[in-house]
Amino acid sequence: MSTMTATRDAQVSTPAAALSELIAGNKRFVHGSPRYGHDVTQAAATANQQKPHSLVFGCIDSRVPLEAIFDQSFGAIAVARSGAHVLDRSLIGSINFAVAELSVSLVLVVGHKRCGAVTATVEALRAGATVGGDVGYVGYLVDELAPAVREAGLEGEDATEKAIRINVSRTVERLRNVPGLAEEIAAGRVDVVGAVYDLDSGWVEFLP
Template structure:
């Protein structure tokens, strides 16, 4: 696939800066962008997003609003606790290769129900059936090494799960070469439901 831009106009650090600044506007109650049909129509002819954001399905985490981004600025992919499968990984790879985004951001959030359910399942040794069980199986490795009797166990697992998802994406052949070249980066973050702030995690 060929990127829509001959050369990436926005570096990974610039893209990250756009999201950090947008989150500040959101928290301080001074957003620049809203859901305007006029803006939607203005971008209907094409798109040049700078980032792809992978988040949870939680209805309290509307990613375009959290980062105060306009139509056409970010691609969003969501699943329960941002669990990766082939379709989501492929969506991130498509955003990088075909749309030319320079940043993939993985956003977990505090009090994530899927992670809380996983911690409960690991504690009890009873995993749910069906595709909910698939989510639990995908999240469960993040509980390894975490003291599940700790009252903050679920919050610790959320952080580890974000870090693991970042590493999974960074290890894909389609992204690793671009990361090595410095044209793409993958970063993790945690959204605070109470304050609206996004904590961006350090990575090697």
């Protein structure tokens, strides 16, 4: 184990410490002073084992590379992604695995501004699309995002941005009640937190 990895493991072992590490990494990223260059020597240092402090669950959007926006090196975070961070059984199982087997201290759900999947859902519902219809795999995303969009309301130019934040909060709440995760949260070993990434500034806003 490298000195850097050993130091990180000793310091990042609680939900609060993991969140602090991600906040600090995002600040380094925004200020143009990243610590990690992602070279092959860093990859080799973690090739035989991993002990990530966090599982970061985000959107598939190519503009939101999660390791980069939190300035995290190899082995520091586990990453799961789907369109608009929509949950299904495989993702819930993967997140549970990261908590149970990799001992992550934090599960962070990251939405982002101008999310295409949420925008498409807003437009579909405005057009009168029927949720639950036979609309294929993309339709599954629309069905899953529809409750957040309806809660945000379909009126106004900010409907999509409101829905993005609500969708993050809904995903957080759903994960907090997953069997296995719920018990770890109650014991104080894990926390689940939501955030929204700003595509223009690079800042990550952590939600209450």
